[in-house]
Amino acid sequence: MKFFYAKFCHIFHLMIIIVCLIVSPLSARAEEKTFQIDPAKIDAYVEAAMDRLHIPGAVLGIVKGDRTVYLKGYGISGPNQAPVTPQTPFVLGSTSKSFTALAVMQLAEAGKIELDAPVQRYLPYFRTADQAASSKITVRHLLHQTSGFSIYAGRKGMVEGDKPIEQHIRDLKDTPLNKPAGSGYEYSNINYNILGGIVQAVSGELYTQYVSDHIFKPLAMNHSFAAPEQARNDGLATGYQPVFGFMVPTKQLNHEATVASGYLISSAEDMSNYLIAQLNGGRFQARTVLSEQGIRQMHEPGASIADGLFYGMGWSVNNSVIFHNGITENTYSFMAMDGDYGIVLLINAYDFLSSYDGIVSGLNGIVHGQERSAAELPDYTKSYVILDLIMAVILALILRSVYSLWTWKTKFKATPLRVTAHAVSILFLNVLLPMAVLIYFPKLDPAPWSVVTLFFPGAGHALLFIPIVLLGMGAIKTVLLLRSSLGRKRPAARRVAG
Structure with a gap:
């Protein structure tokens, strides 16, 4: 019964995102010249959406080809009333997963990781409640969310992240699997926490240091961090949550062990650089973070979620649209790519009752020549x-x-x-x-x-x-x-x- 609810709720949420995101570009794809950046319309829509949803601050980045074509911050980054800018760092949520997948693929291309090798080759101490089943889980299973870990166990880990990655993985010894490894998709943050541990073990660097040195620096992501202590010195946005309708600033828990699955930090300017690399075969300006073949492999369907919807490596895939959203207790992010166009939205709030996914849908429609209104969003x-x-x-x-x-x-x-x-x-x-x-x-x-x-x-x-x-x-x-x-x-x- 628990698996039924998990699969139903996750698929339902993803289908809402797909309907919101894909309808607009599909209707506009027949005439590519409709792509246009109208700053007045974009700004008016975002500001109206923020007002309707009581969002304190947000920032938007839009890229096309190898260029960033729009960057704009809106609202405030925290109680100090500092304005949000394209350089303001936000906690990303699950959009962090594609960074972890990229790190794994870098090490695979370096010959240090085999995707079909068992996890225990790199983490000999890795165990679940079923020791025999543990030995069958591979790196690829983790990347494609087909290891058998449940969505419930993954969410439970979000409040148990105040420990080193290795200890977090060792503590999985009593965690049951929901299904045999490789038998089907089920989204679980645990998969990417373990991948973070593999990156750390294989590279000989802390996961946080590896991502900083091998992804952030080559992509000139100068306002991106893997630890909140560093980000606070750079104006980290404070997260907000509604309490009976009153939007208030709240503190995040210590998520040291779960950074790889959901707690990397970045700005819209930096995320735009990242999207450019993803759209251009791993290349950003004169630097390359992964081969074109490796990027293509990350974007390929790996596990079926529902009809026409798949999970790749840190990305959800539906035809030509490649996307992922991210949610923490008090922040939200969304990034998507379609052809040579990409968009990223970061928000310093999360509302359990009012989804922010519709904002991306509205923006997507506007840049493809449609008239969209914030009145379409939840009230x-x-x-x-x-x-x-x-x-x-x-x-x-x-x-x-x-x-x-x-x-x-x-x-x-x-x-x-x-x-x-x-x-x-x-x-x-x-x-x-x-x-x-x-x-x-x-x-x-x-x-x-x-x-x-x-x-x-x-x-x-x-x-x-x-x-x-x-x-x-x-x-x-x-x-x-x-x-x-x-x-x-x-x-x-x-x-x-x-």
Whole structure:
């Protein structure tokens, strides 16, 4: 059941991205001359989108061929009100994965890694809960997300990243696989964390140092970092999250072990350089980070996600469109390539209720000559008014129920019908319902409660706290009901004896 929910939710999210991203260029591809950069239209759309979605800051980069054709920052980078610029570093999220894949492919071309070799050749200590199955997982399985690790385990690792990569990988010894290696696709951050460990072991450098020396520097990515300490000195954007509709700055956890899967840091200017290299066979200006054949291999379909949608090596692939999004607890990124055109969007916020993917769709349409409106995006205010009203009603009902406990002794009359009705009410409202929420809500889009509360602060905490309160109140009601029932029986027994 957990795998069904994981696959359904992940595919559904990817299909939304594909519909948003692909419809516009497909409709425009018949007439390439429609590609145009209209700064006024682009700026008006981004600013309207930010206003509608309450986004503090964002930055956009657009490339065509071997040139960056548009770079612009919008809004603020943090509470200090510093403006976002094309050089402002943002935490990337899962768009980091293509960098890790690129590092692996560099080492493969250097003859230091064989893609079809087992992981244990490079990390002899690597084990999962199934030791026999562990030996069958290859580097290619990790790259294509076909190792058998689950999306749930990958998300769980996001709150367990405050340790070195090697220790994080060693701790997988009790993690079960969801399916046999190579049998099918399932997105899991664990795959790319392990690849980070392989890069580190094979190169003899820390993963962070390797990426800096072999990717960032050759591509002149001067505002890109693999550690937040360095990025803060360069004006790292502060992430924001909505708490019951109020967008507030929040701190990220320590993600030392999970940098390779989701916590590299870069700017729109630097990401534009990166996209140029990806679009031009690994070349940026006079420098090359990978062979043309190697880049092509990264962009080829490797594992089927759904009809027409595949996962390559750190990239999702749908026909000619190659893309990936990235989400952390408080930042968002999206990059995509189609033909000789590429786009990157970085945002210093994440909203569990309002997807930002539609912004890229709108921008994509504008540069292909379409009229797009921010009114097509989710309505942030409406979403949180509804959420806050629901939470207010639930809180009022809980307070009413608490008040009834204080007045129980004087107001409750223990008749057989009332005792039965209250017993049924306790069973459903104070036992079955809260238990169902605690057990099954995290399985709807598989993640442990620690991740739910990290990515959905306020409401996520309420979703966890309310069932616990209901269970506690159910225990108190049960005691009161038993006392009332027993108290009713004692006088009756004395009258019979008399």
